[in-house]
Amino acid sequence: MDKSLLGSLATIVGEENVRPLEPLAPHTTFKIGGPADAFVSPRSVEEVSQVVCACEQASVPWRVIGCGSDLLVSDGGVEGVVIEVRDNLSAIRVDGTRIVAGAGATNAAVAEAACAAGLSGYEFACGIPGTVGGAAIMNAGAYDGEFSQVCACVTCVTPEGRIVEVPREEAEWSYRHSMFDAARYVVVAATLELTPADPADIRARMDELTAKREAKQPIGMPSAGSTFKRPEGHFAAALIDQAGLKGLSIGGAQVSTKHTGFVVNAGDATSADVQALIAEVQRRVLESSGVALEPEVRMWGREA
Ligand SMILES: Cc1cc2nc3c(=O)[nH]c(=O)nc-3n(C[C@H](O)[C@H](O)[C@H](O)COP(=O)(O)OP(=O)(O)OC[C@H]3O[C@@H](n4cnc5c(N)ncnc54)[C@H](O)[C@@H]3O)c2cc1C
Structure with missing residues (x-):
C-alpha cells in the first residue's frame, strides 16, 4: 500500500x-x-x-x-x-426508554445494558455474536425479533465524510438487508427504542433464548452462523439434511453435524476449503430439491 x-x-x-x-x-x-x-x-x-x-x-x-x-x-x-469499530466505538448510554449504542458495542453488551435498565425488546439479539453496526447493516434477527423493529435511528458516516442520521423509516429494511450497504455508509451508532419491563422477565427470556441456541447450534466451533439465506418457503438446514450432507467435509471445512445450516471450521480450514464446500452443498441441494441456496455469509477477497 x-x-x-x-x-x-x-x-x-x-x-x-x-x-x-x-x-x-x-x-x-x-x-x-x-x-x-x-x-x-x-x-x-x-x-x-x-x-x-x-x-x-x-x-x-x-x-x-x-x-x-x-x-x-x-x-x-x-x-x-x-x-x-469494535475497540473504540463501543459506548452504550441509556436515555429513558432509549439506548444509544456505538457501532462497535456487541449485541450481548447492549442486551445486558437493556436488561439492567429494565428495557425489553433486544433480548432476541443477546446471542447474535456481532456488533450493533453489523446488526444494522444486516438487519440481524432471531426468534421473531429483528433489528429494524427496535431501531429508532442510525448514525452514519457517508463516503464523503459527512455525519448523518438515518431515521428508521428511511433505512429500507428487509430480510438481512438495509440501505447502508448500497449507500456505502459506515454505521457509527444506533438508537434503540425499547419498552419498560421487569428485569427478571427480560433475564428469563435471554436465558431461554441462550439455552435454545446452545442446544441447537455448534456454538463452540468457529463459524459465521447460518451459511445460507433462508430460501423462500424452505429452511436451508432441512434441505441440506435431506440431501444427506450432514458432516460432509472438504479439507478442514465441515457441514456441522449439530446444525446442517452451519459450515464450521473443524480445524485449520482454509477459505478455499469453505468456499469449495459451500459450492458443493449448493450443487447437491439444487440437484436433490431444485432449490438454489444463496450464501448469507459475506465473502471478502482481493477482487471483492
Ligand atoms: C454462531 C453464530 C450465530 C449467529 N446467529 C445469527 C442470528 O441468529 N441472526 C443473525 O442475523 N445473524 C446471526 N449470525 C451472523 C452475524 O453474527 C450477524 O450477521 C451480525 O449482525 C454480524 O455483525 P458483525 O459485527 O460481526 O459484522 P461483520 O461480520 O464484521 O460484518 C458484516 C458486514 O457488515 C459490514 N459492517 C459491519 N459493521 C459495520 C459498520 N459499523 N458500518 C458499515 N458496515 C459494517 C461489514 O463490512 C460486512 O459487510 C450468527 C453468527 C454466528 C457466528
Whole structure:
C-alpha cells in the first residue's frame, strides 16, 4: 500500500492504531482469512470520517469490520483498508426508554445494558455474536425479533465524510438487508427504542433464548452462523439434511453435524476449503430439491 496513505492514516488515528498487513483470521469468528493491506482503528466518529476521506482521496478501497461474525475472508486477504469499530466505538448510554449504542458495542453488551435498565425488546439479539453496526447493516434477527423493529435511528458516516442520521423509516429494511450497504455508509451508532419491563422477565427470556441456541447450534466451533439465506418457503438446514450432507467435509471445512445450516471450521480450514464446500452443498441441494441456496455469509477477497 502507498506509504503516503499509511502516513496520513497514522496522523489521523495514531501510529499504534494502524496495523499494516494485519491477518484478518483473528478478527473473524470463522478464524479464517489472510491479511488486510492496513487495519485501522479510529478512536472517534470524527476519525472514522477522516479515515474514509483519506481512503477516498487516495482511491484506495476501504471496508468496515465489526466482530467478523458474518464474514469469510479469502486466504489471500483483502486489498486496501479495513476500518475496525469494535475497540473504540463501543459506548452504550441509556436515555429513558432509549439506548444509544456505538457501532462497535456487541449485541450481548447492549442486551445486558437493556436488561439492567429494565428495557425489553433486544433480548432476541443477546446471542447474535456481532456488533450493533453489523446488526444494522444486516438487519440481524432471531426468534421473531429483528433489528429494524427496535431501531429508532442510525448514525452514519457517508463516503464523503459527512455525519448523518438515518431515521428508521428511511433505512429500507428487509430480510438481512438495509440501505447502508448500497449507500456505502459506515454505521457509527444506533438508537434503540425499547419498552419498560421487569428485569427478571427480560433475564428469563435471554436465558431461554441462550439455552435454545446452545442446544441447537455448534456454538463452540468457529463459524459465521447460518451459511445460507433462508430460501423462500424452505429452511436451508432441512434441505441440506435431506440431501444427506450432514458432516460432509472438504479439507478442514465441515457441514456441522449439530446444525446442517452451519459450515464450521473443524480445524485449520482454509477459505478455499469453505468456499469449495459451500459450492458443493449448493450443487447437491439444487440437484436433490431444485432449490438454489444463496450464501448469507459475506465473502471478502482481493477482487471483492
Ligand atoms: C454462531 C453464530 C450465530 C449467529 N446467529 C445469527 C442470528 O441468529 N441472526 C443473525 O442475523 N445473524 C446471526 N449470525 C451472523 C452475524 O453474527 C450477524 O450477521 C451480525 O449482525 C454480524 O455483525 P458483525 O459485527 O460481526 O459484522 P461483520 O461480520 O464484521 O460484518 C458484516 C458486514 O457488515 C459490514 N459492517 C459491519 N459493521 C459495520 C459498520 N459499523 N458500518 C458499515 N458496515 C459494517 C461489514 O463490512 C460486512 O459487510 C450468527 C453468527 C454466528 C457466528
